[in-house]
Amino acid sequence: MTQVIEPYNFPTNSTFAYMALRAERDGHRKIRMISSAVTVSLVTEARGGPFIFWDDLRAAAEKAAALGFDAIEIFAPSPAAVNIEELRAMLAQHNLKVAAVGTGAGMVIHGLSLIDPNPERRAKAKEFVRGIIDLGGPFGAPAIIGSMQGKWGGGQSRDEALALLRKALEELGEYAAKYDVPLIYEPLNRYETNLVCTMADGVRFLKTLKTTNVKLLADLFHMNIEETNVADGIRDGKGYIGHVHFVDSNRRAAGLGHMDFEPIAAAMKEIGYKGYASAEALPYPNPDAAAKQTIEAYNKYINL
Numbered sequence: 001m002t003q004v005i006e007p008y009n010f011p012t013n014s015t016f017a018y019m020a021l022r023a024e025r026d027g028h029r030k031i032r033m034i035s036s037a038v039t040v041s042l043v044t045e046a047r048g049g050p051f052i053f054w055d056d057l058r059a060a061a062e063k064a065a066a067l068g069f070d071a072i073e074i075f076a077p078s079p080a081a082v083n084i085e086e087l088r089a090m091l092a093q094h095n096l097k098v099a100a101v102g103t104g105a106g107m108v109i110h111g112l113s114l115i116d117p118n119p120e121r122r123a124k125a126k127e128f129v130r131g132i133i134d135l136g137g138p139f140g141a142p143a144i145i146g147s148m149q150g151k152w153g154g155g156q157s158r159d160e161a162l163a164l165l166r167k168a169l170e171e172l173g174e175y176a177a178k179y180d181v182p183l184i185y186e187p188l189n190r191y192e193t194n195l196v197c198t199m200a201d202g203v204r205f206l207k208t209l210k211t212t213n214v215k216l217l218a219d220l221f222h223m224n225i226e227e228t229n230v231a232d233g234i235r236d237g238k239g240y241i242g243h244v245h246f247v248d249s250n251r252r253a254a255g256l257g258h259m260d261f262e263p264i265a266a267a268m269k270e271i272g273y274k275g276y277a278s279a280e281a282l283p284y285p286n287p288d289a290a291a292k293q294t295i296e297a298y299n300k301y302i303n304l
């Protein structure tokens, strides 16, 4: 029996899921619930970091589209650094979406963190994140809180830091809701944060929030360091994962390390994950090769 699916039956921010289901209903193609994305960094200070494309948004969009990616993930130095109208035009031209927008420049360029003991610095950090939410929101793209979560220590206890982070995520999560996008919180490996490092701890932490508009980022590189088993870590995040950084054990493109992607992709499907697999990977051996490697791995493991 053919099930008629109308858009209002879907949760928010699921245009692609609707299109995929409608296409399947019409017999055009199979369901593809996990979409592909590739990162582009516009942040000079982040050079050496795990981004596939660099500096030139237009060139990145052209290459992403040519390889068959569904979306780009943008790491910008500031909201003002992206020309909104140009971005809108190039997305339309290439039939691309924005998967997510990073906030890490707030830390990398300005040293801002959401748990800074100094209230003025904390306010600046939130202001920076709100600007990035405003950049991505109109494109349906959530902002990611990664390095902006900071690290506790010095005169600050872990509990004090978590209380500040909780407050910031409550506020910013609700702020993002006006665009019908979640706020994405990323547990990081132990060398990058000492707050929340696993999916299970991330879920426990999010359960202490009043807002339900904050979701987790499952970054496979961080998970490879912190989880007992990466696929089980994905299962731990069931219902809470809003974004995936699709990358190998050594932060190179998927397939260039020793990550076992089959069980990980199976776990993503098992929990009904419907977001992006986004390549936040080193541009190794060069951006073009890393992008091509990523889309091949995506087609091999995820887009079956």
Ligand SMILES: [Mn+2]
Binding pocket: 146, 186, 219, 245, 280
């Ligand atoms: Mn990441």
